[in-house]
Amino acid sequence: ASKPLTSTLAGTLVDTISGGPVGGATVTITGRPAATTNADGQWESTGAPLIGIAQNVTAESEGFLTHQTALAWSGADRRDVTLDAIADRAPFSLEFYRQIVRDGYERPMVLQPLRRWTTAPSFYINVTNASTNETMDASEVAMIVQAIRDSVPQMTGGRFEAGPIDTGTEVRTLANSIYVHVVSDATANYCGRAFVGVNPGDITLNYGLTGCGCGRQQKMAPSVVAHEVGHALGFWHVDGVAMMNTGWTLPCASTRFTDQERVHAAVAYARPLGNRDIDIDPSNFTAATAAGPPPVVICRR
Ligand SMILES: [Zn+2]
Structure with missing residues (x-):
């Protein structure tokens, strides 16, 4: 079988504290076009498969701390990615x-x-x-x-x-x-x-x-x-x-x-x-020793 030319990463962006969906946010996976979340917080990114390494992902939205994180990804379609971002308002205080x-x-x-x-x-x-x-x-x-x-x-x-x-x-x-x-x-x-x-x-x-x-x-x-x-x-x-x-x-x-x-x-x-200010997760999963x-x-x- 030949490698697929594209593959899809998709999921939901939620509020870290309330768990509610975050709409109108930008989800960026390095090397791919940015995706925008819908009112239910759902996003989808399709592009060339990037296999075998941690993918850097950024979730940005007005009124939220920008969350930079990393995903392990085999390159196969994956639709279960839940990202979260911290709402910069009460009860949270930076x-x-x-x-x-x-x-x-x-x-x-x-x-x-x-x-x-x-x-x-x-x-x-x-x-x-x-x-x-x-x-x-x-x-x-x-x-x-x-x-x-x-x-x-x-x-x-x-x-x-x-x-x-x-x-x-x-x-x-x-x-x-x-x-x-x-x-x-x-x-x-x-x-x-x-x-x-x-x-x-x-x-x-x-x-x-x-x-x-x-x-x-x-x-x-x-x-x-x-x-x-x-x-x-x-x-x-x-x-x-x-x-x-x-x-x-x-x-x-x-x-x-x-x-x-x-x-x-x-x-x-x-x-x-190992998460760092403002909200940057370590770029690999063995970090933070x-x-x-x-x-x-x-x-x-
Ligand atoms: Zn003390």
Whole structure:
């Protein structure tokens, strides 16, 4: 059989947050004429087959962030391609997204690539305090477990629940797992620190310090644990009333992230690892293995 002279790529363009169709948008596949979406968001591109490589695709529409992505394509007709673009209006805020996803609040000049989990994280909690050698109270461990369970679905767009949460007394860094350990370091001016969005993950909780617990009864605030889990899932500090504000602007016992945080986390979890500002996906599917040490964020008390 001879090669076909043309082949078709077709599909739909939807709003990342609402899932609704995006009409009147331009979909461009490198090397082919641009296609325009109809009112149902449908588009179709016919041209010479471009086989065996990732095809660069751009979706542009007034009022949306231009999304550049890549498609693997065998060259055969394909009509099931769903593209999405982020509507640049409420509930989305590019300024907030840059803060929480790209560290734009603390380091606006060096916007970070998106880092996130691609599998449900499991957790391992070392219950031995490395500073005092004491074992944490069971009630405190239970609080940490609950804060983890509460946080993971909220900040992954509901894609993931926390996997198994084990406890023990060893230092343990495992693939697909976040290592949670505690110190009591009164000389250090932080409540927690975490690797941001890397696998394996690492969270340090500074346990029993003034300003990191909820009064005298509880030595570690659930909100601090939730905040550190937010970092471990890929998110940075933000301005305003939010769990990810290091000024601890939400109630101490709360593990509920704001609607704004959850919406923007869901957008991030709709994007591949390594996505860059404004909305550029990596051009190949093996990209985004970070070089160098994992990014660490430190959360003052
Ligand atoms: Zn923090």
